[in-house]
Amino acid sequence: MPVSVTNSRLVYDALKECGVGLLSALPETWLVHLIRMADDDPDMILVRLAKEEEGVGVSAGAHFAGVKSAMLMQNHGFLASINGIVSFAHLYKIPLLMLISYRGSFGERDPWQTQGGNVTEPVLRALGIPYSFLDSAATATKRIQQAQTLAEGSLQPVALLLTRDLMWEE
């Protein structure tokens, strides 16, 4: 599978360095190695969800418990989580570190991913969610640390878009 193991490891290690102790996840192709790494890590609480919006509640519970968390999801999962983000994370000022695989963007072959790709950034902007891109191994670690710091500092959701350039090896 041409999902980059090396860059998945880079992302996972950066989350660990930030002190992330709980990951919620719903599998998608680009996330498989990240989820496996969490599953193999005895110090990580991995919560496999039925639907991504549950992850907002799980992360809120973790925040109340004093545990830093991150959410692994596809952009369609982000779209499925919007009410939870607005009516919980925004309403109650809950920090969320959302790692969102940016499917349906440049280079996408799967027709079913393309509509979600079109609307991902406009929806993030409409919700007022600060976001950035994980698009190179050189900057990914620092950007994850910065996103985590901003989420905790501002008590709000912050998104990192996992791009094809980082996650996929043609």
Next chain:
Amino acid sequence: MLRIDCLRSIYPELENSLVVTIMGAVAAELQSLGHRPNFFYLQHAMGLASSTGLGLALCLPEQRVIVIDGDGSLLMNLGSLTTMARYRPRKLLHIVFDNESLLSVGGFPTATSTGADLEGIARAAGIPRVNTARSVETFQAAVTEALRGDELTTIIAKVEAKGPAAYVTDLSLLENRFQFRRHIQSLKK
């Protein structure tokens, strides 16, 4: 059976637990009995109270966590039953007040009014212990037993569709949220 009577019957038992409730009548009625710093009322985001309780229970496995859910909220997030059952935290108690109604918005009947069986759904989702209570006495006994036990439990309490006179309280959402987190952090010291 009235929800307020059920809540009153277990109120003393809530003292040493972390309690997460849904919005509307449940939140208002519990507050009317007396707010405590270990109570968090999720006044929106229907469906996510159980997910919040799961997150708490997974991060604090020795801490008793009680979610007070409702039929309308649970029906919006049935997948949460499967996620809770998957990890089955031993000290998580999930109470569902089933009044077969979306009471807060005017009493529209939910699918439990036409036969959807939350006990059956919870059991089939894999929740290891599931009860239905139809009287305050059986409800109180089921909660007491679950709190003494060491197994993820869902209790469906069939209650009348009657709520409080008012839903808005003087506790602001953010005050409640910060107080709840601070309370949990104080338990660690």
